[in-house]
Amino acid sequence: DQQVKQNSPSLSVQEGRISILNCDYTNSMFDYFLWYKKYPAEGPTFLISISSIKDKNEDGRFTVFLNKSAKHLSLHIVPSQPGDSAVYFCAASEDSPIQGAQKLVFGQGTRLTINP
Amino acid sequence: EAGVAQSPRYKIIEKRQSVAFWCNPISGHATLYWYQQILGQGPKLLIQFQNNGVVDDSQLPKDRFSAERLKGVDSTLKIQPAKLEDSAVYLCASSLEVGSEQFFGPGTRLTVL
Numbered sequence A: 001d002q003q004v005k006q007n008s009p010s011l012s013v014q015e016g017r018i019s020i021l022n023c024d025y026t027n028s029m030f031d032y033f034l035w036y037k038k039y040p041a042e043g044p045t046f047l048i049s050i051s052s053i054k055d056k057n058e059d060g061r062f063t064v065f066l067n068k069s070a071k072h073l074s075l076h077i078v079p080s081q082p083g084d085s086a087v088y089f090c091a092a093s094e095d096s097p098i099q100g101a102q103k104l105v106f107g108q109g110t111r112l113t114i115n116p
Numbered sequence B: 001e002a003g004v005a006q007s008p009r010y011k012i013i014e015k016r017q018s019v020a021f022w023c024n025p026i027s028g029h030a031t032l033y034w035y036q037q038i039l040g041q042g043p044k045l046l047i048q049f050q051n052n053g054v055v056d057d058s059q060l061p062k063d064r065f066s067a068e069r070l071k072g073v074d075s076t077l078k079i080q081p082a083k084l085e086d087s088a089v090y091l092c093a094s095s096l097e098v099g100s101e102q103f104f105g106p107g108t109r110l111t112v113l
Helices: none
Strands: A010-014 A019-025 A032-038 A045-051 A056-059 A062-067 A072-077 A086-095 A102-106 A110-115 B005-007 B010-013 B019-024 B031-037 B044-050 B053-056 B065-068 B075-079 B088-095 B108-112
Touching: A010 A019, A019 A032, A019 A086, A019 A110, A032 A062, A045 A056, A045 A062, A045 A072, A072 A086, A102 B044, B005 B088, B010 B019, B019 B088, B019 B108, B031 B075, B044 B065, B044 B075, B075 B088
Parallel strands: A010 A110, B010 B108
Antiparallel strands: A019 A072, A032 A045, A032 A086, A056 A062, A062 A072, A086 A102, A086 A110, B005 B019, B019 B075, B031 B044, B031 B088, B044 B053, B065 B075, B088 B108
């Protein structure tokens, strides 16, 4: 079962406009959410995160919003730049029943293309 | 600071052959993870090490996959024998400790023919 879903495989946005990437989850035990960015032939790199006790976290051009009742989070990039073109993964984690374990569950990813 | 190193970057094998991947985490990182990323999907955790001990291998197909982290530094992931459905990118990640930011290596792209 897919506990974290990114329903848009791709998104194309004009440079300077806002990019909004969406993510839905089903497991109400998830308590921490992260966004990763991935360029071709590179590993994912951490972008921004949010705890379940918050509904918004901002870092420069990047803002993540969390709606716990809807089990939905989104990543806003404003303004979008050509260098933002990459695949973005949403991930979620919960306290593992296994002591000392941390498990991240990733969505399928959304390919963002910023057009000049 | 050097990042997570992985080798080889690419590997092509025939089904039923064996293959091994190597990972060198960031110096000082106690926690090491192996992920499998099948085309069109997100990374899926296979195994987590804390120093040289296995913390969670619940999603590792143990009939064909094995991993070790001798001396608590480098790690190897082995598949024996490989199946067509093992074609994927195998990502290694490390973190200073459990719960801290995970840093990913560039991955090894495996193609099984």
